Amino acid sequence: MKITKDLYQGSLALLTDFYQLTMAYAYWKSGKAEQEAIFNLFFRKNPFQSGFTIAAGLEYVIDFCNNFTFNKGDLDYLSEMKNSDGTVVFESDFIEYLREMRFTCDLEAVEEGTVIFPHTPLIKVKGPLIQCQLLETALLNITNFQTLIATKAARVALAAKGDSVLEFGLRRAQGIDGALAASRASFIGGCSATSNVMAGKLFGIPVSGTHAHSWIMSFDTELEAFKAYADAFPDKCIFLVDTYDTINGIRNAIEVGKILREKGKEMLGVRIDSGDLAYFSNIAREMLDEAGFEEAKVVASNDLDEHIITSLKIQDASVSIWGVGTKLVTAYDQPALGAVYKLAAIKNETGDWEPKVKVSQQSIKINVPGEHQVSRFLKNGRAVADMIFLPEYRKGKISATIIDPIDPTKRKRISFEDFEEVSLLKPIFKKGKQVYNCPEINVIKQKTQDNLLHFDKTHKRLTNPHVYPVGLEENLYQIRTDLVFKMKNYDKE
Numbered sequence: 327m328k329i330t331k332d333l334y335q336g337s338l339a340l341l342t343d344f345y346q347l348t349m350a351y352a353y354w355k356s357g358k359a360e361q362e363a364i365f366n367l368f369f370r371k372n373p374f375q376s377g378f379t380i381a382a383g384l385e386y387v388i389d390f391c392n393n394f395t396f397n398k399g400d401l402d403y404l405s406e407m408k409n410s411d412g413t414v415v416f417e418s419d420f421i422e423y424l425r426e427m428r429f430t431c432d433l434e435a436v437e438e439g440t441v442i443f444p445h446t447p448l449i450k451v452k453g454p455l456i457q458c459q460l461l462e463t464a465l466l467n468i469t470n471f472q473t474l475i476a477t478k479a480a481r482v483a484l485a486a487k488g489d490s491v492l493e494f495g496l497r498r499a500q501g502i503d504g505a506l507a508a509s510r511a512s513f514i515g516g517c518s519a520t521s522n523v524m525a526g527k528l529f530g531i532p533v534s535g536t537h538a539h540s541w542i543m544s545f546d547t548e549l550e551a552f553k554a555y556a557d558a559f560p561d562k563c564i565f566l567v568d569t570y571d572t573i574n575g576i577r578n579a580i581e582v583g584k585i586l587r588e589k590g591k592e593m594l595g596v597r598i599d600s601g602d603l604a605y606f607s608n609i610a611r612e613m614l615d616e617a618g619f620e621e622a623k624v625v626a627s628n629d630l631d632e633h634i635i636t637s638l639k640i641q642d643a644s645v646s647i648w649g650v651g652t653k654l655v656t657a658y659d660q661p662a663l664g665a666v667y668k669l670a671a672i673k674n675e676t677g678d679w680e681p682k683v684k685v686s687q688q689s690i691k692i693n694v695p696g697e698h699q700v701s702r703f704l705k706n707g708r709a710v711a712d713m714i715f716l717p718e719y720r721k722g723k724i725s726a727t728i729i730d731p732i733d734p735t736k737r738k739r740i741s742f743e744d745f746e747e748v749s750l751l752k753p754i755f756k757k758g759k760q761v762y763n764c765p766e767i768n769v770i771k772q773k774t775q776d777n778l779l780h781f782d783k784t785h786k787r788l789t790n791p792h793v794y795p796v797g798l799e800e801n802l803y804q805i806r807t808d809l810v811f812k813m814k815n816y817d818k819e
């Protein structure tokens with residue numbers, strides 16, 4: 327196989343777990359394929375012990391749904407699958423059913439760049455059971471990763487307190503798509519640019535960078551290397567100063583900076599990639615200022631993350647641009663978000679919706695049943711709580727109590743008229759037709775910044791953040807509790 331030419335072959339329909347296809351076949355066999363269902367995609371804990379999460383990946387989800395058809399190659403592959411006794415796994419009528427299948431679901435989702443919390447659906451899919459089921463793995467794959475990385479990037483950007491963060495992760499990212507998706511999500515979360523040129527081309531993200539140690543090492547002296555780079559890029563000089571001796575490197579950078587200035591050009595700065603970044607950035611700042619290069623920036627890189635950046639800020643390091651790679655794009659301290667996709671309701675033979683719960687020993691694993699909606703309540707632009715509710719229990723009500731889904735002793739009373747109410751789930755597809763225009767990536771990035779401003783800084787603290795209240799409206803809470811008891815008793819029968 328030629329990776330660059332043949333990898334996806336125009337279809338992602340088989341980007342799924344085998345059990346989704348065996349369930350799909352069994353739904354079809356048992357006549358349940360077209361039964362209407364509602365599934366929700368949600369996560370149970372903010373990643374990185376964060377106080378918030380940033381939604382990302384929806385544009386990929388939309389593209390996946392718009393192209394959700396099995397092509398000839400997919401169907402040939404499935405029709406050739408054999409059981410151990412030599413019989414085919416999927417009978418030919420089912421293969422034909424899949425050939426005709428088109429995405430016809432309703433889909434609602436939280437927009438990319440929205441601050442979001444555990445238990446809230448990021449995506450709600452309503453449609454034929456077989457389609458809802460077949461979407462599970464890809465929707466999780468896309469949303470889990472991009473949401474995770476956007477959140478990590480937002481934390482890094484918060485730590486950088488307004489300084490530019492450049493995403494340098496391509497070389498250490500989880501493969502080709504991991505790298506591309508990570509660059510996209512990092513930009514959404516708060517990075518200003520990426521070193522990943524393909525992400526720049528595909529997503530319209532600004533591309534930026536300095537140069538590597540190899541550039542310096544390819545010359546006899548560092549000074550020669552800086553001069554040659556200045557000849558090639560007189561307007562883009564950020565000199566990497568730590569190849570041999572950092573202080574001498576800064577001296578050489580200043581010398582070439584003066585030559586540039588004589589030609590009417592300005593050195594942009596220096597990059598430090600090793601050693602004590604507080605110590606060397608402060609020395610660099612002093613030397614640059616003393617030589618009249620007050621505007622030149624100090625760029626730092628080397629295994630940075632939000633915690634090291636915070637520490638360097640506390641140490642008064644003179645860094646104003648941060649290059650962050652490995653720990654951002656691999657979500658080093660928590661490599662998966664853990665979002666799940668659960669059946670919330672199914673339409674029975676009499677046409678009524680039946681709410682569904684998965685009962686678990688761990689209360690955090692019990693899903694929220696029914697076709698619920700989510701509202702965020704704000705006062706003077708400040709978010710105070712999110713409420714998950716069934717719309718039928720809102721009618722005519724002027725207030726509600728919201729109850730924490732894990733700890734029912736945590737409650738909050740909300741009088742609706744005291745707040746601005748924002749609905750978080752937006753219609754994306756209606757009966758398989760896209761009704762939502764994906765915003766430009768710059769607009770999504772701005773949304774992240776604007777959304778974060780709605781939240782108190784105590785929720786944005788990097789360690790032990792104050793928990794933002796998200797609760798089930800009291801009727802929904804009761805329905806869920808009753809359903810759990812009912813299902814537990816069924817188990818005992």
Ligand SMILES: Nc1ncnc2c1ncn2[C@@H]1O[C@H](COP(=O)(O)OP(=O)(O)OP(=O)(O)O)[C@@H](O)[C@H]1O
Nearest residue numbers: 599600601602603604605628629630634637638641
């Ligand atoms: N003043 C500082 N305070 C806290 N952490 C720092 C400080 N300076 C550097 N660091 C971090 O400490 C770690 C140093 O790692 P490491 O020992 O691998 O680097 P190094 O030996 O300086 O450079 P390299 O091995 O890349 O040549 C990096 O994660 C870096 O970001």
Ligand SMILES: O=P(O)(O)OC[C@H]1O[C@H](OP(=O)(O)OP(=O)(O)O)[C@H](O)[C@@H]1O
Nearest residue numbers: 494599627628629630649650651652653
């Ligand atoms: O440290 P990260 O956050 O991943 O940022 C990207 C790193 O990639 C480059 O290093 P390189 O590949 O040359 O290896 P190095 O670690 O030896 O510097 C660059 O100099 C950064 O150190």
Ligand SMILES: O=C(O)c1cccnc1
Nearest residue numbers: 494521534535536537649
């Ligand atoms: O442009 C840079 O400085 C860069 C790019 C990738 C990785 N590390 C640094």
